[in-house]
Amino acid sequence: MRDRHNDILDLSRRDLMAYAGAAALTAGTALGSATPASAQAKTRFVFANESDYDTVDPHAAFDVGRVAIRLNIYDGLMRWQKNPAVLEPWVAESHTISPDGLVYTFKMRKGVKFHDGTEVKAQDVVYSLERILAVGKGAASLFKSMVAPGAAKAIDDYTVEFKLAKPSAIFLSIVPEIHIVNSALVKKNEKGGDHAEAWLSKNSAGSGAYKITQFDPAIGFVAERWPSHFKGWGPKWIDEIEFRAVKDTNTRVLGLIRGDFNGIGGYLQTDQLNRIKANPATQVLEAESMRVMMAQINTTRAPFNDVHVRRGINYAFDYDGFNKEILGGLVERNPTPLPNTIWGVPKDVKGYSFDIEKAKAEFAQAKVKLDKPIELAYLTGFQQSEQAAQLLQNGLTKAGVQSKVVGYPWPTIVERFKDPATTPDVSIYWISTYYADPHNWVGEMFSSSTAGTFKNASHYKNPKVDELLEKALRSTVQAERAKLYEEVTRIVVDEAAGLWIYNTKWYGPYSSKLKGIVFCPIGSAQEMRTAYYES
Numbered sequence: 001m002r003d004r005h006n007d008i009l010d011l012s013r014r015d016l017m018a019y020a021g022a023a024a025l026t027a028g029t030a031l032g033s034a035t036p037a038s039a040q041a042k043t044r045f046v047f048a049n050e051s052d053y054d055t056v057d058p059h060a061a062f063d064v065g066r067v068a069i070r071l072n073i074y075d076g077l078m079r080w081q082k083n084p085a086v087l088e089p090w091v092a093e094s095h096t097i098s099p100d101g102l103v104y105t106f107k108m109r110k111g112v113k114f115h116d117g118t119e120v121k122a123q124d125v126v127y128s129l130e131r132i133l134a135v136g137k138g139a140a141s142l143f144k145s146m147v148a149p150g151a152a153k154a155i156d157d158y159t160v161e162f163k164l165a166k167p168s169a170i171f172l173s174i175v176p177e178i179h180i181v182n183s184a185l186v187k188k189n190e191k192g193g194d195h196a197e198a199w200l201s202k203n204s205a206g207s208g209a210y211k212i213t214q215f216d217p218a219i220g221f222v223a224e225r226w227p228s229h230f231k232g233w234g235p236k237w238i239d240e241i242e243f244r245a246v247k248d249t250n251t252r253v254l255g256l257i258r259g260d261f262n263g264i265g266g267y268l269q270t271d272q273l274n275r276i277k278a279n280p281a282t283q284v285l286e287a288e289s290m291r292v293m294m295a296q297i298n299t300t301r302a303p304f305n306d307v308h309v310r311r312g313i314n315y316a317f318d319y320d321g322f323n324k325e326i327l328g329g330l331v332e333r334n335p336t337p338l339p340n341t342i343w344g345v346p347k348d349v350k351g352y353s354f355d356i357e358k359a360k361a362e363f364a365q366a367k368v369k370l371d372k373p374i375e376l377a378y379l380t381g382f383q384q385s386e387q388a389a390q391l392l393q394n395g396l397t398k399a400g401v402q403s404k405v406v407g408y409p410w411p412t413i414v415e416r417f418k419d420p421a422t423t424p425d426v427s428i429y430w431i432s433t434y435y436a437d438p439h440n441w442v443g444e445m446f447s448s449s450t451a452g453t454f455k456n457a458s459h460y461k462n463p464k465v466d467e468l469l470e471k472a473l474r475s476t477v478q479a480e481r482a483k484l485y486e487e488v489t490r491i492v493v494d495e496a497a498g499l500w501i502y503n504t505k506w507y508g509p510y511s512s513k514l515k516g517i518v519f520c521p522i523g524s525a526q527e528m529r530t531a532y533y534e535s
Contacts (some may be wrong), residue, residue, distance in 0.1 A: 042239040043533055048246040048255055050265040050381035053220040054411045055201040056212060058179035059131055062138040064432040064524050065410050065452060068243045071527040072223060073374060074179035074206035077106050077125065080522035083287055085436045087173065088343035091120060101167035101476065108158040112230045114182040115204065122154035125225035129182035132193050139177040146171055168473050169481060173518035181205045210528040211239055220244035236532035247381035256282055262511040267384045270328030276509045288517040289506040290339035292441060295428045296457040300420040303368040310496035313426065314352035314396035323502050326358065326387055331502035332447040336489050337442045339503045344438035344485035349493050351500065360397040374403040377424035379410055386500065388428045399432045417457040427457050433521035438485040443469050446492050460497045
């Protein structure tokens with residue numbers, strides 16, 4: 001496995017361009033360095049992330065890598081807050097649910113303003129959901145099974161109603177993903193019925209705490225504080241935020257220590273976290289989380305449509321070697337698709353262990369030959385993803401199976417997931433908390449309705465599993481739902497529909513002067529409204 005621990009000074013060409021590009025973004029302003037130089041200067045926060053910011057359209061992306069756009073630039077009717085996560089009213093003041101569970105009605109706050117000064121109204125909420133369904137990206141895979149076009153209605157300017165096609169236990173949980181756009185502004189920029197996709201990919205039309213001022217898909221975005229945000233502001237705040245793509249892990253760590261960045265993406269090794277903790281200019285915040293690292297196995301084509309091949313892959317991964325040695329015990333073994341900490345986990349399922357002899361035996365039972373190298377895809381910029389791919393490659397080699405390790409940027413691999421023919425054989429990444437319910441993981445990862453999304457990149461389809469998941473969504477009794485998710489979990493683990501590695505705490509590397517960061521498992525602390533610098 002390649003040792004990159006001492007490559008701190010090895011900046012990639014792309015990251016050097018990102019440094020230069022970011023300088024160009026902020027040239028000619030009063031911004032200066034990342035940390036404020038004086039009490040009178042504008043306060044700035046610069047975050048170096050592993051993911052690209054290829055679009056700022058809140059309806060085009062549904063991943064944690066680009067969640068800063070959705071949380072800071074846009075608002076929704078509801079929002080997940082705090083840790084443990086609590087679903088709180090946001091633009092909505094209250095809601096009611098009909099006795100049959102089919103009609104959800106929200107009363108909205110008056111006086112909430114978009115960045116152009118116009119008021120947020122029910123018609124904007126209706127348009128936003130219609131646009132999500134029409135564009136078919138981002139969270140559309142969640143909503144399309146629950147609501148049809150025309151299912152949302154503005155009763156009046158401040159009341160919006162949703163009629164579901166069938167009762168759903170998770171609808172309220174995903175309402176925060178209806179990020180409200182300024183319908184008049186978006187419609188004004190539509191071209192040829194494109195729902196303004198081209199325009200909204202580069203511009204903002206929100207009401208959030210920050211307003212985008214600059215955007216470059218090769219670098220990231222800059223946004224300034226929106227003083228009129230309906231939630232108000234505390235005595236201290238950050239005037240301007242910048243979220244920037246910097247792929248190389250060591251570049252991000254060095255940049256944080258030098259003060260070029262005020263926060264960086266996590267997924268770091270123990271030695272890097274310890275180095276940040278030991279530096280007086282930096283800190284590492286910690287919180288309980290529900291983020292599962294796993295590998296999706298493309299089950300649609302040979303040889304991976306053979307359960308013995310998938311089981312063999314599971315036995316070829318050194319779980320303890322990765323979790324305890326490479327990551328220094330910062331994480332906990334997670335043998336199923338569900339985080340160990342959520343209800344619905346079958347406690348009797350122990351999962352797979354690292355056993356080369358069992359891997360060989362499973363491969364020997366396969367009805368198809370493994371006559372070409374297995375593609376092990378990792379996310380570029382995410383060192384843990386690459387290391388896990390290399391460790392799996394090492395185990396497969398010991399089991400007599402050839403493989404190749406290939407890196408993809410996140411937006412690229414998500415696009416490839418849409419088609420089984422372009423989806424990699426094995427893809428190693430994370431499923432984060434988008435809403436606090438077992439369906440967030442095992443439901444969306446193995447429902448045939450989500451095949452082709454980044455949550456179901458295995459393109460897994462099993463009628464029995466679909467039936468159980470449908471029952472779980474229709475039920476309103478948690479004990480009943482828990483039993484159904486337990487049964488689904490037993491099935492997919494037995495069928496080795498994926499490979500599950502760990503669940504972990506969240507570790508957030510920041511400048512030691514930064515205060516007010518509030519972690520929520522949904523959003524990974526990237527909502528900046530409460531953050532400020534200690535003088």
